[in-house]
Amino acid sequence: MSDGTRSLPRVVSLVPSLTEAVAVTLPGALVGATDWCSHPAGLAVARIGGTKNPDVAAITALRPDLVLANEEENRAPDLAALRAAGIDVLVTAIRTLDEGLRELERVLAACGAPRRPRWLDDAEAAWEAVTPVRPAADGGPLTAVVPIWRRPWMVLGRDTFAGDLLARLGVRNLYGDHPERYPRLPLDDLRAAAPDLVVLPDEPYRFTRDDGPEAFPGTAAALVDGRLLTWYGPSLAEAPRELARALRAAHR
Template sequence: MAVRVVSLVPSLTEAVAVTVPGALVGATDWCTRPADLGPGVVRVRGTKNPDVPAILALRPDLVVANEEENREPDLAALRAGGLDVLVTEVRTLEHAFAELERVLRACGANGSPQWLEAARAAWDGLPAPVEVRRAVVPIWRRPWMVLGRDTFAGDLLRRLGVENAYAGHEERYPRVPVGELLSCGAELAVLPDEPYRFTADDGPEAFPGMPSALVDGRMLTWYGPSLAEAPTVLGEALRAARR
């Protein structure tokens, strides 16, 4: 009998949808990949404000969540309603691979999917960086927020030769005034298009004289099928920022 799954994490939604077709019965409004989640998948609002009664009404066998993207009070309410909630923790690429295996097994996958093996091969095959550049990695503006310590995106960038200037900060996503960002010794600004949508006209102008790499946020922050192409896509964007 197929496992009925509600996913509260966009990247996990994509992973489940392409690996165990038909398992999803619910997903958030932010779950945009793949474009077609399949017939009958109910939208249950956002990652931070899920519609708990709607999820309970779906009677899923499993809810998949993440300790960073979802709020514990919502997850506690789902457990109190009798649901099994699997909560992932992803701080590094190794964490991502391990948690994806765990989630997909719980959702009824038979073995490791081809895309996950391709992702492992892509990252394992990366040559050692010939150059390391110190960078600031904003994730929000008004106020400015950046990647700090112990983040999945920071680990990916490290493997691609980018040293996060705030990797030693006590917070994981600190608020830092732009003046401090400009004086921290960074050689590069890495600007993803999510969660804040940095663009060529919104972001680089705040870092005059510093190269800016506009990167695909899905490639940088999602742990799912995008991991197979992320080293190539991110690497090209970072190389394009040299000047």
């Protein structure tokens, strides 16, 4: 006999951001996540490999009703294999904050959320109220180069979620109009761009005070929490405040 409660679908997430969003909103819905899904802390679900090399057989064995994926983070052949196994795969496409908010609402509804969660409202309100960081000396927006890898050096290019967040904070990515989304460029070119700031997130490459700023002598370096800059989930509510604080501290 039914007790009147609504059962949640069995969900596997291949995207760390979405893992956190679902786990916080719908405890019990997730049955599997990648090895890189680090939030929330202590998440007790089956681990099914990485975002780029998920174990399709292990995922299938979990009998999920839905697998969450992203066009950028996950490989098309893996998603095709899951579909061939009869599993429903929801693929998100997120390159701006607005897209992120819409896709989060879609994902959570597909996972059984009866209503929009409060944290999503808080995130939207926080970004609507954002105050741009201090402008450059010439009165224009601060300019930045945003490395995401070294050996070889790679930076944010066009149409990226992180780039959109920085723009809303009043920071212009000097490679935001580059033909590639994540161009590989010589370090000398990055230095010659003469940015006001070099923004160094701690993921996907773990830039630290001892690994990154030394490559840009004489340029202010803002070390930022990569989760706040690149994740779309509950952290979006605190991201504008904490990112602005890090950027202002670097450009005093």
